[in-house]
Amino acid sequence: MILNHYDADALSAAFGIDMSAIGGLGVGAGWGRVVPGGSSNAHQHDETETFVIVRGSGDLVVDGFRHPVSPGVVAQFEPFETHVLENTGTEDLLFVTLYWRDEERAGRQSALVERGRLRDRPVFVFSTPPTPNGDLHLGHLSGPYLGADVFVRFQRLNGTEAWHLTGSDDYQSYVVECARREGRDPAEAAAHHSAEIARTLELLDVPVDQYTVTDADPTYRAGLQAFFSRIAGSGKVAVREAPALRDGDTDRYLYEVDVSGGCPTCGSGSGGNICEECGEPNFCHDLVDPVTRHSDTPPAVGTERRWMLPLHEFADDITAHHHLGRVPARLRGLAERLFARGTVDVPISHPSDWGVPPAEPDTQGQVIWVWPEMSYGFLHGIADLGSRLGTGWRADEPDPQWKIVHFFGYDNSFYHAILYPALYRLAFPGWTPDIDYHVNEFLLLDGAKFSTSRRHAIWGKEILTPDTVDSVRYYLSLIRSEGRRTNFERSAYEATVRDTLVDGWQRWLNDLGQRLDKAHGSIAPDAGNWTPEHTAFLARLNARFTAVSGALGPDGFSLNQAAAELDGIVADVRRFTAQEQQVAHSATWRAEARTAIALELAAARLLATCATPFMPRFAARLTAALGIEPVTRWPQTVTLVPAESRITLAEQVFFPVPRPVTHQSWLAGAVAGLLQTEGEVTTASLSDLGATSLHAVTLQYQILEHTGVEMPIDELLGASTVAQLAARLAGRTEAGAGQVVTE
Numbered sequence: 001m002i003l004n005h006y007d008a009d010a011l012s013a014a015f016g017i018d019m020s021a022i023g024g025l026g027v028g029a030g031w032g033r034v035v036p037g038g039s040s041n042a043h044q045h046d047e048t049e050t051f052v053i054v055r056g057s058g059d060l061v062v063d064g065f066r067h068p069v070s071p072g073v074v075a076q077f078e079p080f081e082t083h084v085l086e087n088t089g090t091e092d093l094l095f096v097t098l099y100w101r102d103e104e105r106a107g108r109q110s111a112l113v114e115r116g117r118l119r120d121r122p123v124f125v126f127s128t129p130p131t132p133n134g135d136l137h138l139g140h141l142s143g144p145y146l147g148a149d150v151f152v153r154f155q156r157l158n159g160t161e162a163w164h165l166t167g168s169d170d171y172q173s174y175v176v177e178c179a180r181r182e183g184r185d186p187a188e189a190a191a192h193h194s195a196e197i198a199r200t201l202e203l204l205d206v207p208v209d210q211y212t213v214t215d216a217d218p219t220y221r222a223g224l225q226a227f228f229s230r231i232a233g234s235g236k237v238a239v240r241e242a243p244a245l246r247d248g249d250t251d252r253y254l255y256e257v258d259v260s261g262g263c264p265t266c267g268s269g270s271g272g273n274i275c276e277e278c279g280e281p282n283f284c285h286d287l288v289d290p291v292t293r294h295s296d297t298p299p300a301v302g303t304e305r306r307w308m309l310p311l312h313e314f315a316d317d318i319t320a321h322h323h324l325g326r327v328p329a330r331l332r333g334l335a336e337r338l339f340a341r342g343t344v345d346v347p348i349s350h351p352s353d354w355g356v357p358p359a360e361p362d363t364q365g366q367v368i369w370v371w372p373e374m375s376y377g378f379l380h381g382i383a384d385l386g387s388r389l390g391t392g393w394r395a396d397e398p399d400p401q402w403k404i405v406h407f408f409g410y411d412n413s414f415y416h417a418i419l420y421p422a423l424y425r426l427a428f429p430g431w432t433p434d435i436d437y438h439v440n441e442f443l444l445l446d447g448a449k450f451s452t453s454r455r456h457a458i459w460g461k462e463i464l465t466p467d468t469v470d471s472v473r474y475y476l477s478l479i480r481s482e483g484r485r486t487n488f489e490r491s492a493y494e495a496t497v498r499d500t501l502v503d504g505w506q507r508w509l510n511d512l513g514q515r516l517d518k519a520h521g522s523i524a525p526d527a528g529n530w531t532p533e534h535t536a537f538l539a540r541l542n543a544r545f546t547a548v549s550g551a552l553g554p555d556g557f558s559l560n561q562a563a564a565e566l567d568g569i570v571a572d573v574r575r576f577t578a579q580e581q582q583v584a585h586s587a588t589w590r591a592e593a594r595t596a597i598a599l600e601l602a603a604a605r606l607l608a609t610c611a612t613p614f615m616p617r618f619a620a621r622l623t624a625a626l627g628i629e630p631v632t633r634w635p636q637t638v639t640l641v642p643a644e645s646r647i648t649l650a651e652q653v654f655f656p657v658p659r660p661v662t663h664q665s666w667l668a669g670a671v672a673g674l675l676q677t678e679g680e681v682t683t684a685s686l687s688d689l690g691a692t693s694l695h696a697v698t699l700q701y702q703i704l705e706h707t708g709v710e711m712p713i714d715e716l717l718g719a720s721t722v723a724q725l726a727a728r729l730a731g732r733t734e735a736g737a738g739q740v741v742t743e
């Protein structure tokens with residue numbers, strides 16, 4: 001017999017509370033104590049664990065759900081469930097824990113597509129709001145926007161209530177610079193480019209459930225000021241004089257777009273306030289050899305009174321936050337490096353006349369810095385979405401049941417994963433935000449960064465059409481910059497479409513349809529006798545299905561892996577088909593040949609299922625050609641196409657072969673997209689088509705980006721037809737007709 005008594009003197013710190021071991025029980029065991037007002041650290045592990053509450057009262061928070069506990073309560077956690085024990089009473093909360101490893105149980109839990117962290121909760125998936133200082137190019141689209149869209153589509157297929165939210169980040173300093181360059185008011189520039197961004201997302205087949213236009217939203221400004229007042233009233237931030245960078249000629253305050261230099265941490269070239277290479281923030285005055293954008297005189301270090309946040313005081317809070325959700329090691333490492341500095345004082349307001357000023361009178365002529373502003377913008381988007389859905393969600397009362405998922409580029413990591421949790425702690429001390437983070441690196445174009453200023457970019461509107469959108473989504477998924485920088489090459493994209501999608505997927509599907517026409521009159525046969533090779537192939541398809549499911553799940557989300565598995569399905573079935581063709585026409589093996597055809601159709605159905613989050617148009621066409629309903633629910637296993645289904649695969653064109661586009665067809669596509677018009681446009685002038693001067697400015701910008709040729713506004717709005725404008729454009733392009741896009 002083993003007797004063990006609780007001994008307060010034997011306790012020591014572990015998991016944020018006090019623990020002691022109980023030996024000899026055959027499983028891990030121990031006593032635990034949570035003091036009044038205390039809580040254990042959020043954690044998860046591969047063991048199965050049981051708590052027995054002995055004394056006191058509190059809440060057990062498991063995967064975001066809160067459960068009251070008191071003496072006599074027994075709770076058991078599955079492996080990998082995130083759990084926290086909080087003491088809400090006035091006396092010590094005592095409990096006994098028993099834990100053990102069950103490898104089979106842990107294996108089943110790790111393989112679940114629908115893990116508890118997202119189940120039965122509203123899931124708000126944010127793609128980082130783009131700056132409306134230009135349209136979206138493939139570098140933008142391949143990262144947060146495609147990632148968030150596929151994530152949401154997959155979660156919905158699994159029954160999760162998930163929404164995609166984004167908007168336009170209107171009050172960026174980069175908008176001011178864009179407006180100066182274009183000769184517009186910042187509000188006008190932001191509104192114009194925001195609308196173009198929304199249109200490009202539509203072309204990528206990215207439906208957004210909430211698109212917040214910050215400068216146009218009637219309640220946004222007041223809500224932001226109230227949020228900032230919560231932070232200002234916390235007692236942790238204050239208006240202080242601190243070092244700042246100033247223009248060497250005018251003494252004007254410089255930040256963000258105004259200045260660049262060497263990163264004080266890694267030495268790479270950096271813009272003001274953030275380094276795209278190492279991800280660490282700078283505060284402009286600490287840049288190495290800074291250069292002012294609009295002055296040849298070197299800037300000078302001075303001072304400025306601003307609202308200042310001592311971010312270093314929140315290091316433990318950030319660490320605790322990073323234990324709660326999905327936080328890649330890259331982000332955790334960034335936080336460790338940042339807080340190793342010791343002192344990190346962050347200005348959260350800046351002198352500017354573009355943005356939202358704090359309601360507090362302490363900093364006249366300043367605005368709330370747009371990055372802290374964005375932390376409120378996420379909550380505002382949830383509230384606006386909730387207002388339309390009738391849920392009662394409020395920006396000033398965030399709900400602990402909310403699950404938030406962020407998709408962003410690594411250069412935004414500091415803001416999303418470090419600054420925002422600290423601001424939420426100040427504004428809402430009683431809220432523990434549960435956030436998962438998905439980060440992408442830069443996508444390069446022909447080995448170099450996408451660049452608007454150097455006209456080194458492929459814009460979404462240049463390449464996206466109803467016929468190409470699925471091909472683009474597949475290829476961007478395949479090369480998406482996950483954990484490393486990857487490269488987009490137009491020739492590689494075209495080769496992938498030709499070799500993988502047309503000669504691989506489409507050729508197999510057409511061939512399958514033709515064989516069905518001849519052997520079964522276009523009707524799906526029922527499976528007959530099964531050979532060992534048949535059962536092995538079915539197992540192989542299920543292995544592919546499991547791999548895709550894992551790659552699209554919230555823990556292991558990877559478009560690279562999932563897209564590769566899609567092509568793996570086709571590679572597997574083509575090998576299987578080649579083997580089975582040896583006896584496909586044998587009278588002796590007729591029943592087995594029916595099974596082989598049924599399995600090929602099962603593979604086609606699996607391809608449609610797995611492609612649904614990636615390539616929704618292709619998936620819908622393929623299910624229709626298989627005579628089955630579109631995929632609306634993620635299945636549990638691979639299934640056969642029902643016998644007697646009518647199959648129409650033989651003549652389907654799922655992916656058109658890429659072909660060069662002339663200046664005329666490119667310009668016609670750009671005009672049609674800009675004016676959102678259908679039908680023939682080449683025989684009409686822009687004025688005849690209803691183009692305004694604002695449309696002409698945008699088209700001028702697109703032509704410049706695409707060809708390097710600047711066509712005057714007067715010429716664009718003259719009497720010339722689109723075809724005539726295209727002919728002039730071809731004549732002026734330095735490389736003749738050599739600069740083309742892919743259709």
